[in-house]
Amino acid sequence: KLSKVDGTYLKELEKLTKSELLILDDFGLQAFDNQDRETLMDIIDDRHGKRSTIISSQIPVSAWYEIIGGEGTIADAILDRIVNSSHRIDLKGESLRKGILKKE
Numbered sequence: 001k002l003s004k005v006d007g008t009y010l011k012e013l014e015k016l017t018k019s020e021l022l023i024l025d026d027f028g029l030q031a032f033d034n035q036d037r038e039t040l041m042d043i044i045d046d047r048h049g050k051r052s053t054i055i056s057s058q059i060p061v062s063a064w065y066e067i068i069g070g071e072g073t074i075a076d077a078i079l080d081r082i083v084n085s086s087h088r089i090d091l092k093g094e095s096l097r098k099g100i101l102k103k104e
Contacts, residue, residue, distance in 0.1 A: 001035055017046040027057040028067040037070050041078050048081045055082065 003012040016022060047053055068075040
């Protein structure tokens with residue numbers, strides 16, 4: 001958001017596009033606003049089919065559409081690029097953090 005204000009948005013977007021691997025951790029912990037949606041679309045669209053992106057989330061993929069929100073077209077476009085070209089790994093079980101906290 002700050003890079004859009006200070007005029008460095010395209011430069012920052014180019015950095016993300018060139019990175020071999022982008023990791024989006026804790027995806028969807030809060031709903032997206034218009035600017036968030038546009039930025040995510042720019043990032044995913046520029047990387048789609050060119051570079052690897054890992055998205056980790058505690059939120060099920062089935063709920064991502066509502067989290068991205070807005071008018072449906074942009075959410076459809078984002079999810080189409082993410083979901084239809086991805087390898088999904090669903091993890092089950094206890095949080096590893098619980099074990100770490102017990103040791104401390």
